[in-house]
Amino acid sequence: MGLLSAKREARSCPRGTSATSPDDKAHGMGGLRRAVLACLLASLASACTGMAPSTPVTRSAPICAGGTDLGRTSVLLRTAWRADQKDPEGRRALAMQAMARAMTSLPCIRSLTLGAPSGATETQVEITLREFGPELILSVPVIWTSRSHVDASIRVTDLRSGRVLFAASEDRREGGAFAIRPLGAVGGTFEAMLAEWFIGGHPGQPDP
Structure with a gap:
């Protein structure tokens, strides 16, 4: 999975809510960063382990x-x-x-x-x-x-x-x-x- 795909998945993850105080805002940004990081890690795991398997179709016994x-x-x-x-x-x-x-x-x-x-x-x-x-x-x-x-x-x-x-x-x-x-x-x-x-x-x- 490329950078653009990873970014797309990151955008699809839940975002933090808006905050009315600096502390709340910092907390919300921290939660957002954690959510984005989790999505990126999931994307990377998929890229490393999600190999498309061999897919045989219409197969019978070996020809010989x-x-x-x-x-x-x-x-x-x-x-x-x-x-x-x-x-x-x-x-x-x-x-x-x-x-x-x-x-x-x-x-x-x-x-x-x-x-x-x-x-x-x-x-x-x-x-x-x-x-x-x-x-x-x-x-x-x-x-x-x-x-x-x-x-x-x-x-x-x-x-x-x-x-x-x-x-x-x-x-x-x-x-x-x-x-x-x-x-x-x-x-x-x-x-x-x-x-x-x-x-x-x-x-x-x-x-x-």
């Missing part, structure tokens, strides 16, 4: 569960960035690298192609990214919260039958107060998300 064989698989990465997204091409390139690392050795994929399906493709995986980057939240006094933010969805279709095998959507944030989560660390968050979708587990250590 039960000996599933996807055969020849193509993976198409789409993006649906917000209008003011910074460096969309750079973020897409980092996401492609993370996706290749996470999916190259999956047990249920016989051969993997990154891109549009061909005539030989048996399974198509479509992944759509809406957010892929670090977030920095500054609070007063000097407290920062840094986290990786990945918002993505996946759709797996058997092209031989036209049946959708798996669909999920997730908005994940990882980090916390005083953490350092640069753009390079977001790839690890994306890899972990893909690993959970495909095998229900986690890959190796995330990017530093």
